[in-house]
Amino acid sequence: MSASKPVKQKRCKIKDADGVVCGAMFTPHRTFQMWCSPVCALNKLANDKAAKVAKEARKRAKELREAKIKAKSRRKWEKEAQAVFNRFRRLSDELAGYGCISCGTMHVESTVGGGWDCGHFLGVGAYPELRFEPLNAHRQCKKCNGGSGKWAKKKRGVDDAYRIELIKRIGIEKVEWLEGPHEPVKHSIEDLREIKARYSKMARELMKRLWR
Numbered sequence: 104m105s106a107s108k109p110v111k112q113k114r115c116k117i118k119d120a121d122g123v124v125c126g127a128m129f130t131p132h133r134t135f136q137m138w139c140s141p142v143c144a145l146n147k148l149a150n151d152k153a154a155k156v157a158k159e160a161r162k163r164a165k166e167l168r169e170a171k172i173k174a175k176s177r178r179k180w181e182k183e184a185q186a187v188f189n190r191f192r193r194l195s196d197e198l199a200g201y202g203c204i205s206c207g208t209m210h211v212e213s214t215v216g217g218g219w220d221c222g223h224f225l226g227v228g229a230y231p232e233l234r235f236e237p238l239n240a241h242r243q244c245k246k247c248n249g250g251s252g253k254w255a256k257k258k259r260g261v262d263d264a265y266r267i268e269l270i271k272r273i274g275i276e277k278v279e280w281l282e283g284p285h286e287p288v289k290h291s292i293e294d295l296r297e298i299k300a301r302y303s304k305m306a307r308e309l310m311k312r313l314w315r
Contacts, residue, residue: 115139117147180295184302188235189221191302194309196242201272205247205264220248224265225281232288235298238273239281241265 115125117138125146129139138144197219202209204222211218222243225233233239247261270278290298 113137115143117143118150119146120149175292177292177295180292180299181290184290184295184299185227185234187299187302187306189240191306191309192221192237192240193219193242194306194313195237198309198313201242203244203247204241204268204272205243205261207268208244211244211246218245219243220245222248222265224269224278230283230285232285233281235290235302236281238277241269241272 110130112128112130113136115127115129115138117125119125125139125143127139131137138147196204203211203219220243221240223230223233224239224241227234230239243265247265266278
């Protein structure tokens with residue numbers, strides 16, 4: 104009979120409680136043995152248990168996220184999509200060097216909600232189909248955007264100034280196109296999820312460019 108082959112040594116890759124790999128060389132008694140000593144065997148059991156607990160926690164967290172997404176109303180999705188779209192348009196105009204589209208100011212006081220708004224040329228209440236139209240939304244100071252709806256005389260002045268500057272930026276043909284008419288649009292939840300994801304990504308890319 105031929106002599107049996109010597110058992111090949113292994114390096115113990117078991118981690119201790121601090122995450123330090125043992126690294127000791129040992130001769131396994133069985134082919135599946137991964138630990139060099141009883142201490143490392145206990146560490147492996149603890150590691151396996153911790154991994155199982157972490158996996159179950161990730162699974163529960165994923166289920167919770169999916170449940171929240173499923174329970175979220177269309178109105179909530181619309182609000183979140185609007186917020187990221189507005190942020191994208193503010194960043195776009197900032198990167199282009201534009202100030203307030205109505206009064207032209209380049210500097211505003213920073214407030215809790217941020218120093219700038221995203222003002223729609225044609226309001227989303229009367230023109231919901233233009234809610235996410237980039238040509239219809241531009242960087243606007245809070246004084247112009249907030250004040251435009253309070254007093255009729257001021258509103259006319261703000262709106263007129265907006266239109267004049269908008270014509271300079273995009274041309275009269277596109278402004279007249281914005282002014283309609285347009286087909287009614289009602290975004291589904293899936294539409295709003297896609298819009299939110301798309302403009303979130305674009306806003307992140309603009310932030311990177313601004314901070315270079």
